[in-house]
Amino acid sequence: MIDNRPKKTKAFIAGVNLNDPNFDYYMTELADLTEANNMEVVGRAEQKAENIVAGTYFGVGKINQIKSMAQGLKAKVLVLNDELSPVQIRNLEKMTKLRVIDRTELILEIFASRARTKQAKLQVALARLQYELPRLHPSENNLDQQRGGGMSNRGAGETKLELNRRTIGKQISAIKKELKAVASQEEIKASRRNQSRIPKVALVGYTNAGKSTTMNGLLKAFDHEGSDKQVFVKNMLFATLDTSVRKIDIDNNKGFILSDTVGFISKLPHNLVESFKATLQEARDADLLVNVVDSSDPNMIQMVRTTQKVLNEISAGNIPMITAYNKADRTGRNYPQIEGDDILYSATDEKSIRMLADLITKRIFAGYGEFELLLPLSDGKELAFLHEHAQVNKEEFKDDGVHVSANIAPSDQARFKKFMIAENA
Ligand SMILES: Nc1nc2c(ncn2[C@@H]2O[C@H](COP(=O)(O)OP(=O)(O)OP(=O)(O)O)[C@@H](O)[C@H]2O)c(=O)[nH]1
Ligand SMILES: [Mg+2]
Structure with a gap:
């Protein structure tokens, strides 16, 4: 049989274990998340350590080991169990020659691929921009100027960075505004329910x-x-x-x-x-x-x-x-x-x-009671209230008034006390 399914990207997953009893569980989740993002987990590695290495997340020895294991397994992506700093990601990409994704990026990508409605799409876009904002770095956004090297380019680089920050900042406020509009429509529905x-x-x-x-x-x-x-x-x-x-x-x-x-x-x-x-x-x-x-x-x-x-x-x-x-x-x-x-x-x-x-x-419905009530025919307000706030099981219009049987919340029972003729067990 010929398998026509597109080949999934092969991913290698890894994390630093800081003596966390839940570490294995987090790695299992990471594998599930990676698969959920349409990649195939081909291998995994962990490093037991007291601290995360500031610039590179793992120690150099572990990085070389991961690089050769991943190469042998034909992995193209390295997925990491924590949220990393942009510097750590860049250094790891340089050293392993793999695309590096941290746990946050992975979850954001899954959410982005699942979002269907306008509200979900906006919410995911907002989270992504907020993740990116503090991660903007002159060297990433300014490759052209950087390539020239030398101090003379620094000023220009910073200006570009500022510009990017401002652009993202503007996008964030625009999305927040749109979300507010969507949310307020939802709130109207929710407040009716409340x-x-x-x-x-x-x-x-x-x-x-x-x-x-x-x-x-x-x-x-x-x-x-x-x-x-x-x-x-x-x-x-x-x-x-x-x-x-x-x-x-x-x-x-x-x-x-x-x-x-x-x-x-x-x-x-x-x-x-x-x-x-x-x-x-x-x-x-x-x-x-x-x-x-x-x-x-x-x-x-x-x-x-x-x-x-x-x-x-x-x-x-x-x-x-x-x-x-x-x-x-x-x-x-x-x-x-x-x-x-x-x-x-x-x-x-x-x-x-x-x-x-x-x-x-x-x-x-604990505390709710089912009551038989006799409401005066002249008072439509109480009956309307019951329909709005209680479960009306039966209502009959007779000469002496409206006979109602209803389940009433504890907080509303006092209001109807004077109309009660019986409580059903
Ligand atoms: N065998 C079995 N499978 C179940 C049962 N309940 C749900 N499933 C399966 O579990 C999977 C997930 O079910 P969902 O109802 O989508 O789970 P969910 O909690 O809404 O998941 P998310 O929306 O992804 O957070 C589906 O494949 C279901 O068919 C059950 O009682 N028995
Ligand atoms: Mg569901």
């Missing part, structure tokens, strides 16, 4: 854990309108970059708003987290987070820790949370199964999805 008292649930977690599959499972099990609301699922890192928000109508009238958003990974570049703040807003506004974890992955514990760290970074660390251990079908364990606030399940199994929905509604 005003209505329908509880908000956000799926969060490590990339590729199964958040989008979980959302689709819930949509399929509880949506009666069809499948056009399904979101994109793929076995790859960062399949989702944009937030999707859907209403999930549970059978017993306990609906909630569900959002699915970008997944996390260790050492997410700070600029990227900053630029994706608008996208991650849904998670911050949520009443409940569902932390989706791939329970079949041997690095599950580190993944949970990574998620917690990013949640803290975006100020969502204190929102109530359910931990949802997904992909149980690959673990050989019995599922679905609830343990306290946790569930072991499979997002592709309907019974699991119904159990997850049950756990979610129990948590978000």
Whole structure:
């Protein structure tokens, strides 16, 4: 059989291990990220050290070793496990004759290739420019003048550098302005959601854990309108970059708003987290987070820790949370199964999805009571309020008033006390 697929660039991955117990895990992630960026990992190396070498990241001996290993394996790119300084990258490129990419650059490239919507594209572009700005260097941007050598060119070089800085600075403000416009449209939608008292649930977690599959499972099990609301699922890192928000109508009238958003990974570049703040807003506004974890992955514990760290970074660390251990079908364990606030399940199994929905509604509607109310016919305001802020299960217009049965949030119960005729257990 002839394989017509384009050949992937061969990459060699390497890092300095400063006695970090998570080092092996970071290197595994680095390999996954490299593959996600359409390259083939052909070899790897590490250097145990007390410090990073300021000018070259590795020591000279290690660099020569990597150079000859990479040559033997026909690697064209050297991918490094940390964010490097521009000087380190340049020196390593000179010494190894390979293209050198650091971890941040790698993640930025993946995000850039995945971005589909205007907002995601702008957010990635902003993160890239912010990464580049402090990295501008006269020798990189001024090759023509530098080549001549000599002091007389220095002034001109600096002017060019200033010009580049100013250009990038201008681009950054222009993108920020555009993002603000997009974000304000999103904010209008979000503020409408926040005003209505329908509880908000956000799926969060490590990339590729199964958040989008979980959302689709819930949509399929509880949506009666069809499948056009399904979101994109793929076995790859960062399949989702944009937030999707859907209403999930549970059978017993306990609906909630569900959002699915970008997944996390260790050492997410700070600029990227900053630029994706608008996208991650849904998670911050949520009443409940569902932390989706791939329970079949041997690095599950580190993944949970990574998620917690990013949640803290975006100020969502204190929102109530359910931990949802997904992909149980690959673990050989019995599922679905609830343990306290946790569930072991499979997002592709309907019974699991119904159990997850049950756990979610129990948590978000805790303290809610179902009340029988009698509202005066003359007072449409209270009924309108109920429709906006509570779940109305039944309403009947009779001679003595409107008979309503509704699930009411604890904070609104006092308001309706005088209309209550019974509380359903
Ligand atoms: N075997 C098995 N595979 C699953 C299950 N849930 C999800 N997957 C697969 O895992 C892969 C990732 O699923 P997604 O739903 O795209 O994951 P995600 O968390 O949204 O990932 P990102 O958007 O990339 O952050 C896909 O290939 C899914 O088919 C499950 O319960 N069992
Ligand atoms: Mg997804």
